[in-house]
Amino acid sequence: MLDSCASTLRYYKSDEAFRKKEEAAGSISLAGASGFLKEITKGGIHRFTVQSPERELKLRAPEAD
Numbered sequence: 001m002l003d004s005c006a007s008t009l010r011y012y013k014s015d016e017a018f019r020k021k022e023e024a025a026g027s028i029s030l031a032g033a034s035g036f037l038k039e040i041t042k043g044g045i046h047r048f049t050v051q052s053p054e055r056e057l058k059l060r061a062p063e064a065d
Contacts, residue, residue: 007031009050011059028052 010024017025033052040047047060 011057015062028055028057 007030008027009030010027012018012022013025028050029052030050031052033050035048035050037046037048044062045060046063047058050057050059
């Protein structure tokens with residue numbers, strides 16, 4: 001979940017966890033970060049990587065938005 005004008009990305013274990021307003025599984029500061037999207041057509045899963053100065057996260061989402 002990334003709020004507009006935000007500098008921190010929060011990520012959740014599942015879409016259901018986000019919808020139930022459970023606590024985020026973690027977060028990453030986007031200051032100086034870059035990312036790229038890789039669409040996997042099998043099952044419509046979208047994988048993306050966020051690289052920040054501190055770490056790299058490989059994440060996935062049901063939609064590209």
